[in-house]
Amino acid sequence: MSKEAQAGGDEPATGAGIQRVFEALASAPRRRILAYLSHSSLTAGEIAARFDMSKPSISQHLNVLEVAGLIARERKGQFVHYSLVENNLANTLNGFVQDVCPVARPIKRESKALAAAKGREKAEG
Amino acid sequence: MSKEAQAGGDEPATGAGIQRVFEALASAPRRRILAYLSHSSLTAGEIAARFDMSKPSISQHLNVLEVAGLIARERKGQFVHYSLVENNLANTLNGFVQDVCPVARPIKRESKALAAAKGREKAEG
């Protein structure tokens, strides 16, 4: 398993990947893109159509999200489909919260269970 | 209860507070400060001493974190003590993850329980 692709699993919250993730999330349009993709995969054009912003700008946002490992792209003919990389966001943020927030530490085992459950889901899905 | 002070409780992940939180978290030094404060409260000077950075720069970072509602300041004589606002970080990130990450949605009730438990903890103190 590639370390960066599935960041958040065991990687400490001080790793290199987490920086890109938080930078990616610091932008409202990018968070909005993630929200859209949480409902269904979309082409770059479909995403751009939902914004009052030029296509190249959206393309840049998509690139930032992809480099952060939060979304995946797949070319299909002349279209490029984007989809959420589901584990990464939750795991990265979860890992960080566990490092920083004392309250959250007790649920460390739960998040572990969550990751396991997700693994199962993927395998069955 | 002030809405912004305890952001993340019911506030949608599209609110104004979340933007400040994510911007605050986009900086490695600021995340490091949060990690320090998760172990104990510290004065501005004690925090600055842990960084290879000027005190004014640290002061600015502290201000960003405070405006985001992630830390609290308390003046004691000539010192200023900073401490973590524990609920806010976990709740804000949790709320966002629930909005975006399909896997995480089923644990919505758990996070609610977590918030409740935290309330109790605070009250018993």
Next chain:
DNA sequence: CCAGAAATTAGGTCATTGCCTAATTATCTA
């Protein structure tokens, strides 16, 4: 009151980000 320490504010520089338009690449179809 004055010297000194803690912390912030003020002001300036430099790099980065976010947006745009124009140009380019890749693909489909007639």
Next chain:
DNA sequence: TAGATAATTAGGCAATGACCTAATTTCTGG
């Protein structure tokens, strides 16, 4: 192959952010 559509890359510009030094505020102790 030519023309149209999807998407990206290239390049430029304004705004923002992160750092610094110097100056200021706020408190303590002699």
